[in-house]
Amino acid sequence: MTTTAPDVNNQSAPKPVKARRGGGVIGNTGLYLATGIAALLFLVPFYLLIRNSLSTDSEITGENWKFFPTDIQWGNITEPFDDTTVDFAQSMWNSLVVGVLHTVGILLICSLAGYGLARIPYRHANKVFYAVLFTLMVPAAVTFVPSFVLVSSLGWVDSYRGLIIPGLFSGFTCFLFRQYFLGFPKELEEAARVDGLGYWGAYWRVVVPNSLNFFAAIATITFINGWNAFLWPLVIGQDPSAWTVQVALSSYMTNQTVNYHLIFMATAISILPLLFVFLFLQRWLVQGIAQTGIKG
Amino acid sequence: MSTTTTRDLARPAKAKAPKAGPRRRLRGSRTFNFWLFTGPFLAGLLVFVYIPIGWSIYLSFFEARFTVTPSEFVGFAHYREMLQNDDFMGSLVTFTLFAAIIVPTTWALSLGLALLVNRLRFMRAFFRSVFFLPTACSYVAASLIWKMSIFNGVRFGLANTVLGWFGVENIAWLANPDPPWYWLVIVTARLWLQSGFYMILFLAALQNIPKELYEAAAIDGAKQGWQTFRHITLPQLRATSTAVILLLLVAAYQAFDEFFNLLARTTWGRPPLVELYYIALGQEQDYGRGSAGAVILTLLICVVTLFQGKIMGFGRGEESK
Numbered sequence: 001m002t003t004t005a006p007d008v009n010n011q012s013a014p015k016p017v018k019a020r021r022g023g024g025v026i027g028n029t030g031l032y033l034a035t036g037i038a039a040l041l042f043l044v045p046f047y048l049l050i051r052n053s054l055s056t057d058s059e060i061t062g063e064n065w066k067f068f069p070t071d072i073q074w075g076n077i078t079e080p081f082d083d084t085t086v087d088f089a090q091s092m093w094n095s096l097v098v099g100v101l102h103t104v105g106i107l108l109i110c111s112l113a114g115y116g117l118a119r120i121p122y123r124h125a126n127k128v129f130y131a132v133l134f135t136l137m138v139p140a141a142v143t144f145v146p147s148f149v150l151v152s153s154l155g156w157v158d159s160y161r162g163l164i165i166p167g168l169f170s171g172f173t174c175f176l177f178r179q180y181f182l183g184f185p186k187e188l189e190e191a192a193r194v195d196g197l198g199y200w201g202a203y204w205r206v207v208v209p210n211s212l213n214f215f216a217a218i219a220t221i222t223f224i225n226g227w228n229a230f231l232w233p234l235v236i237g238q239d240p241s242a243w244t245v246q247v248a249l250s251s252y253m254t255n256q257t258v259n260y261h262l263i264f265m266a267t268a269i270s271i272l273p274l275l276f277v278f279l280f281l282q283r284w285l286v287q288g289i290a291q292t293g294i295k296g
Numbered sequence: 297m298s299t300t301t302t303r304d305l306a307r308p309a310k311a312k313a314p315k316a317g318p319r320r321r322l323r324g325s326r327t328f329n330f331w332l333f334t335g336p337f338l339a340g341l342l343v344f345v346y347i348p349i350g351w352s353i354y355l356s357f358f359e360a361r362f363t364v365t366p367s368e369f370v371g372f373a374h375y376r377e378m379l380q381n382d383d384f385m386g387s388l389v390t391f392t393l394f395a396a397i398i399v400p401t402t403w404a405l406s407l408g409l410a411l412l413v414n415r416l417r418f419m420r421a422f423f424r425s426v427f428f429l430p431t432a433c434s435y436v437a438a439s440l441i442w443k444m445s446i447f448n449g450v451r452f453g454l455a456n457t458v459l460g461w462f463g464v465e466n467i468a469w470l471a472n473p474d475p476p477w478y479w480l481v482i483v484t485a486r487l488w489l490q491s492g493f494y495m496i497l498f499l500a501a502l503q504n505i506p507k508e509l510y511e512a513a514a515i516d517g518a519k520q521g522w523q524t525f526r527h528i529t530l531p532q533l534r535a536t537s538t539a540v541i542l543l544l545l546v547a548a549y550q551a552f553d554e555f556f557n558l559l560a561r562t563t564w565g566r567p568p569l570v571e572l573y574y575i576a577l578g579q580e581q582d583y584g585r586g587s588a589g590a591v592i593l594t595l596l597i598c599v600v601t602l603f604q605g606k607i608m609g610f611g612r613g614e615e616s617k
Binding site (some may be wrong): 034045110115144230250270282 | 442445452457493557
């Protein structure tokens with residue numbers, strides 16, 4: 001874990017100052033003890049997830065607490081996929097399609113708009129920007145009723161279109177791109193202009209290739225948000241075949257029969273893709289949050 | 297539009313050999329390029345953000361049940377009804393209570409974690425990852441772990457097991473609103489999910505505090521610990537703290553997932569969005585009243601955001617002095 005996430009913070013943390021500050025062995029022990037306890041508490045839910053998903057139901061619900069399953073039930077891994085009440089495989093697939101298309105679409109549409117707003121000196125650009133800023137005041141979640149009304153009259157309920165397209169026009173992401181492009185070195189674009197490229201050519205051949213870090217950061221955050229979204233998929237997914245994995249998990253909780261090990265295994269499987277994204281792309285993620293969270 | 301754009305991209309050679317012509321003039325035109333870049337986004341914004349808001353305002357004045365086409369004009373009746381509706385007003389109280397608890401606790405916990413991690417010299421990346429890891433989980437997954445395992449009301453839930461070791465009776469965490477233990481479940485779930493994210497913001501801000509400030513304070517005889525924290529760290533984190541509090545407020549306002557999942561089939565602890573969900577998409581499918589509720593909420597959050605913007609701008613102005 002530590003090796004996959006090169007620490008960006010370390011570079012700017014001057015160690016000599018820290019060393020001089022002392023605190024000694026006792027202070028350090030206290031520091032590590034406190035951090036360690038906090039870390040253990042943060043890991044408890046993950047521990048429960050793994051323990052429950054690899055146990056039998058009788059062990060989970062047993063009289064005495066078992067810290068680990070006596071026999072690890074590897075067979076549980078396939079159970080969510082064989083379950084007939086909820087089509088778990090279909091919901092995972094839906095989430096993957098929605099997550100990927102959502103991310104690609106947002107990156108394309110919002111980055112272009114952000115660049116236009118930041119860099120093309122058009123007379124009414126300010127007015128347009130205010131129209132975008134206004135939408136920031138109204139969180140998308142609050143308008144789910146009217147959005148559902150619109151999408152259902154388009155006949156997009158229970159479809160990928162309905163799940164993906166309404167979420168692509170994120171004023172916030174557009175705003176983040178605009179802020180980023182405002183700080184992009186002008187000289188690079190001017191050089192491209194001298195070479196005879198128009199705005200469009202300069203954007204794709206100079207600006208985008210030099211902004212991949214920022215794009216990666218936004219992509220990571222967007223994918224995580226898309227995968228974890230619940231309210232909109234719940235509203236749109238009226239038919240189980242259009243459920244994303246979050247809606248499927250939610251339905252397990254209200255089912256008549258509770259099959260503990262299956263439910264926890266399904267949850268673990270639903271988190272797994274994100275943990276991969278997370279561990280391998282953590283660098284982008286942390287950079288992205290540090291850059292965008294403060295500016296936004 | 298897409299055909300012209302791809303053609304432009306597919307013929308980069310032309311760009312190298314500029315020719316005076318209508319195409320070249322178009323390519324250099326600021327107006328054309330502005331709409332070329334922002335057009336798709338703005339069209340989508342119009343259709344999927346502005347039109348729904350407008351439609352919703354329109355619907356809120358009409359009777360519209362089981363259908364999204366309005367039938368009978370009712371004026372402000374829906375608004376009056378919603379503002380007198382105990383459930384809807386109760387949901388605003390629930391939100392206020394929720395925000396009053398979750399905002400300060402998340403602020404304190406994420407700042408505390410950032411301070412701890414910032415002082416670590418070994419295994420810093422490891423601990424940072426551990427605190428940040430829950431950000432990868434969804435509210436649904438967390439609700440499931442909380443409801444089915446940690447705060448399961450029966451004997452084998454983790455919380456009841458641990459309490460049992462000390463001889464405490466089982467507690468029905470979610471199934472009984474009196475005493476309101478469900479708040480503990482909801483607040484801890486959200487704390488676990490979002491603290492790591494805000495910790496990253498605080499960490500970045502902590503790294504930006506000039507080290508000279510601490511050195512100067514040390515020369516002036518300031519004691520390590522509380523004094524430097526109170527007089528240097530906290531004031532230097534002001535901008536980030538304000539931003540974090542505002543982000544937390546907006547997030548709390550939109551709370552839905554964990555309330556919906558943890559408190560399914562209960563009548564207590566419903567924040568505004570859950571209430572709206574049941575009005576518009578529940579048994580009644582009352583889009584007229586649902587739209588009125590959405591408009592009220594939208595206005596409320598507009599006021600709150602404008603107010604926030606004022607505070608935020610104010611805070612920034614002071615910082616830049």
